[in-house]
Amino acid sequence: MSAKKVTVRMKVNGKDYVREVEPRYLMADFLRHELQLTGTHIGCEHGVCGACTVLINGKTGRSCLQFAAALDGAEITTVEGIAGDGPLHPVQEAFHDAHALQCGYCTPGFLMTTIEFLKTNPEPDRDEIQQALTNNMCRCTGYVNIIDAVEDAAKRLREGAREA
Amino acid sequence: MKAIEDFTLIGKTVLRREDSYLMRGKAQFLDDLPEPKGLIHIAFVLSPYARADILSVDASAAKALPGVIDVLTGKDLAGDIKTFAPVIEIDGYHDVRRPVVAIDRVNFVGEYVAVILAESPYAAQDALDLVDIDYDPLPSVAGIKAALSPDAPVLHDHLGDNLIFRTAFETEDFDARFAEGDVVLEEEFQLGRVTGVMIEPRGCMAWPDPIATNMTLWTPTQIPHIVRTAIADHLDIPESVLRVVTPAVGGGFGTKAHVYPDELIVVALARRYGRAVKWVQDRREDLLTNAHAREHILKLRVAVANDGEIRAAHLDVRTNCGAYPNHPYSPTLEATAAVRMMPGPYRIRNYKYDVCSVTTNTAPTGAYRGTGQPSAFLAIEGMMDRIGRRLGLDPADVRRRNVIQPEEFPYVNVVGVRYDTGSYSQSLERGLEMVGYDAFRAAQPKDRLVDGKYRGIGICNYTEVSGTGAPGWRVRGFAKMPGFDSSRVVVEPDGKITVYVSQADAGQGHYTTFAQIAADRLGVSWEDVMVVEGDTAKTPYGTGTFASRGSVVGGGTVIRCSDKVGVKIRRIAGYMLNADPERLVLKDGRVIDPEDADRSLSLREVAETAYSMNNLGLPQGEEHGLEATDYYDPPMVTMANGTHVVQVAVDPEDGRVEIERYAVVHDCGRVINPKIVEGQVHGATVQGIGEALMEEIVYDDEGQHLNANLLDYLIPTAMDVPNLELSHIETPSIDTVGGIKGAAEGGLTGAVPAIANAVSDALSGLGVNITRVPLRPAYVFEQIRQARAERESSEQ
Numbered sequence A: 001m002s003a004k005k006v007t008v009r010m011k012v013n014g015k016d017y018v019r020e021v022e023p024r025y026l027m028a029d030f031l032r033h034e035l036q037l038t039g040t041h042i043g044c045e046h047g048v049c050g051a052c053t054v055l056i057n058g059k060t061g062r063s064c065l066q067f068a069a070a071l072d073g074a075e076i077t078t079v080e081g082i083a084g085d086g087p088l089h090p091v092q093e094a095f096h097d098a099h100a101l102q103c104g105y106c107t108p109g110f111l112m113t114t115i116e117f118l119k120t121n122p123e124p125d126r127d128e129i130q131q132a133l134t135n136n137m138c139r140c141t142g143y144v145n146i147i148d149a150v151e152d153a154a155k156r157l158r159e160g161a162r163e164a
Numbered sequence B: 001m002k003a004i005e006d007f008t009l010i011g012k013t014v015l016r017r018e019d020s021y022l023m024r025g026k027a028q029f030l031d032d033l034p035e036p037k038g039l040i041h042i043a044f045v046l047s048p049y050a051r052a053d054i055l056s057v058d059a060s061a062a063k064a065l066p067g068v069i070d071v072l073t074g075k076d077l078a079g080d081i082k083t084f085a086p087v088i089e090i091d092g093y094h095d096v097r098r099p100v101v102a103i104d105r106v107n108f109v110g111e112y113v114a115v116i117l118a119e120s121p122y123a124a125q126d127a128l129d130l131v132d133i134d135y136d137p138l139p140s141v142a143g144i145k146a147a148l149s150p151d152a153p154v155l156h157d158h159l160g161d162n163l164i165f166r167t168a169f170e171t172e173d174f175d176a177r178f179a180e181g182d183v184v185l186e187e188e189f190q191l192g193r194v195t196g197v198m199i200e201p202r203g204c205m206a207w208p209d210p211i212a213t214n215m216t217l218w219t220p221t222q223i224p225h226i227v228r229t230a231i232a233d234h235l236d237i238p239e240s241v242l243r244v245v246t247p248a249v250g251g252g253f254g255t256k257a258h259v260y261p262d263e264l265i266v267v268a269l270a271r272r273y274g275r276a277v278k279w280v281q282d283r284r285e286d287l288l289t290n291a292h293a294r295e296h297i298l299k300l301r302v303a304v305a306n307d308g309e310i311r312a313a314h315l316d317v318r319t320n321c322g323a324y325p326n327h328p329y330s331p332t333l334e335a336t337a338a339v340r341m342m343p344g345p346y347r348i349r350n351y352k353y354d355v356c357s358v359t360t361n362t363a364p365t366g367a368y369r370g371t372g373q374p375s376a377f378l379a380i381e382g383m384m385d386r387i388g389r390r391l392g393l394d395p396a397d398v399r400r401r402n403v404i405q406p407e408e409f410p411y412v413n414v415v416g417v418r419y420d421t422g423s424y425s426q427s428l429e430r431g432l433e434m435v436g437y438d439a440f441r442a443a444q445p446k447d448r449l450v451d452g453k454y455r456g457i458g459i460c461n462y463t464e465v466s467g468t469g470a471p472g473w474r475v476r477g478f479a480k481m482p483g484f485d486s487s488r489v490v491v492e493p494d495g496k497i498t499v500y501v502s503q504a505d506a507g508q509g510h511y512t513t514f515a516q517i518a519a520d521r522l523g524v525s526w527e528d529v530m531v532v533e534g535d536t537a538k539t540p541y542g543t544g545t546f547a548s549r550g551s552v553v554g555g556g557t558v559i560r561c562s563d564k565v566g567v568k569i570r571r572i573a574g575y576m577l578n579a580d581p582e583r584l585v586l587k588d589g590r591v592i593d594p595e596d597a598d599r600s601l602s603l604r605e606v607a608e609t610a611y612s613m614n615n616l617g618l619p620q621g622e623e624h625g626l627e628a629t630d631y632y633d634p635p636m637v638t639m640a641n642g643t644h645v646v647q648v649a650v651d652p653e654d655g656r657v658e659i660e661r662y663a664v665v666h667d668c669g670r671v672i673n674p675k676i677v678e679g680q681v682h683g684a685t686v687q688g689i690g691e692a693l694m695e696e697i698v699y700d701d702e703g704q705h706l707n708a709n710l711l712d713y714l715i716p717t718a719m720d721v722p723n724l725e726l727s728h729i730e731t732p733s734i735d736t737v738g739g740i741k742g743a744a745e746g747g748l749t750g751a752v753p754a755i756a757n758a759v760s761d762a763l764s765g766l767g768v769n770i771t772r773v774p775l776r777p778a779y780v781f782e783q784i785r786q787a788r789a790e791r792e793s794s795e796q
């Protein structure tokens, strides 16, 4: 039942937000319907598909399993925060070139997972990539091109880091 | 006019324009659309019973909840929405209609019993638990065999039994021909019940205009025009005031190619309340109520000559319709597909089939990628291996003995389907070569045990029906399935091009590939072509995107339509240049006279003349504007083909199947965009791996659904994907425009039988007979355990 609203402060994609929400309001709904950041998708609402994956204080988390109120003060990155309207992030470029998305509904979740994964493991082999991606479901691509894209993204990021 | 052979952009990988907005999180899926003011959110109360009488519905507590607008039952809606049913005209089919919200009786778990209308989705969810419904549970039935038993409860009284569809066919003197075989083999195969599991569940939103005469329905459907017709029919509103628009669609796979009760309901409610109405499905509802598929039992009996030639085949197919026929296919869809596709790439001339479909207290079944074909090929390809085992022949040789040879095309199969071109034997040979089939067989021990695991190899050589035209739907009873698709190609006043197509993309990349096609035909860059589809108000009428028809029918109409506009462009340019239009060439965004290279016009200059934006005027008899419309009804069907060869290892310790080699040969005729075709093959193949090894919706005997979540209904993850080795053959169709064949389903159709055959081969040394999918570890383990136990007891 609707309870007293609580104040939630959050930094999302570098911008500060303050909102009043019910304590039970889901983080995914908060992003999508309070902040109009609809790039984060909901595929199952029970923590299995990974479509709702965002970065919470730099670590991936499922926004369908958490309450916005519990994340008061957190720093969040959603898919909209990866590249904004600017040039694509190397991970996005790799997905584009490999045709690693079809309907694209799962893609925001895969991008968040990949970005975190390649930070912790910049030079993964295919097995490690496959393992890292099991947190996200895709029904269109058969994962083959996603795995290729992550391999390629790792290379791009390493090369970028060398140049920088 | 440009010959098909002169394609410059068709056949090239162009990276998709869709990707940028999808990857930036800017796509507008249904639940991402801006919400209109005064939006009503609805939720459905679902039946917890497989079969029960509804004695009473008390919604007073729910209605009292703040934010709840109303709670409606089936009775409340009966005046607004007619009982729902597809239009099927085929002998042996019995009409069954359903109220879109149950009235006195529920017939499956998940059936809608009441609708909550609320100011917010949270309020609607809260109210769900407060609707007090008094049910009187009744005896129920879930499986095919149980439904056919004489004492089974009858779901729909007017049928008298649970048979909703039954038909049969046989060629002349079938029994005599059958008797001519040297040996007879018979096997019963089974496929589990599966469903599409698009990562985006369904949902829809109806939005009346302020005076509530015109209505827009946003729905992620693969068949917007058919949805509009069905809603107009069942709500008694003119089609002209209803507009169906597809937002971005998060995967379809056939599951979104149905008309669903909720689509009728949101429109009816929006009319009644004069407010926008929105519904978003959750995953549990997806698994409980969206169209399921398969759950087939196939009994195949063949008479075979000693050299392995199939002399005659009799296929008996039983399917489970669920509680009601889905719209627009009914259970005839998979049933007729299975029996009509079974002859596949083989020379089967004496054929008999029997089909029946039963109603049960389970969710309605319908379309899903592959439709009947994984079943047909599980049977015939499984039989090829059994013939080999029985006659001591290599199963590859049995296929070689029966496969249609290159010189036999065009070939008309035993049920009258024309195979215009194909690469059936080349594809088979290439697949075998890719995995080193001969070497594997030569090294394979009789007991199949290598390094502690049973290792086997399986083949599926298949045909893939695609681009079905009107005649193909009519023979199967789909009286209201148009078959054609259409397009309108417009050269705008500025010389840029807009292509309106009657289809609806669900991830296939139409916005890129249809632009490639039009650009190719009109000699412009593909970036200058915009594609509009999924909107009944903007595009001409058509059938939609399912059953591997997008490229064949959509692609075909865009070719034809672009060429029609090309004729007018040349005619006007010819007048402007004082040159014979026939010799003008469209290239690089210009109309060029090859005999005088200095004389050329930009498309914009031609368009300005067509739109009366200069002083030139049009030639006598020429109409203004620069566009054309085309309706393309393709042949009855167009057959793509391919071969999967799979090598597996089965672990006797836990029954797990590991795929060690996987070769796919694929022939979909003329390819428009190779990378996109590759994506279709990958995606379908991995769905096939899911259907073969893990996916199954489980009902208990009473019809209680046991796994309506993604922890218990398993779909493949990245860990389940083997290294797929792909090889393409390109044998253009001679019957379709552009030589295009479909590509979306073959991967799944090939995978299910090939994997089952590989496991079957691996366990053949043990004497295990694999006849069903999915082959989940517990099942496989149990088969191995039993076989070993029998062996031990017989050795004692």
Ligand code: FES
Residues within 6 Å of the ligand: A041, A042, A043, A044, A045, A046, A047, A048, A049, A050, A051, A052, A053, A062, A063, A064, A065
């Ligand atoms: S929506 Fe959060 S994991 Fe599926």
Ligand code: FES
Residues within 6 Å of the ligand: A100, A101, A102, A103, A104, A105, A106, A107, A137, A138, A139, A140, A141, B199, B250, B251, B507
């Ligand atoms: S691209 Fe459609 S679910 Fe992944």
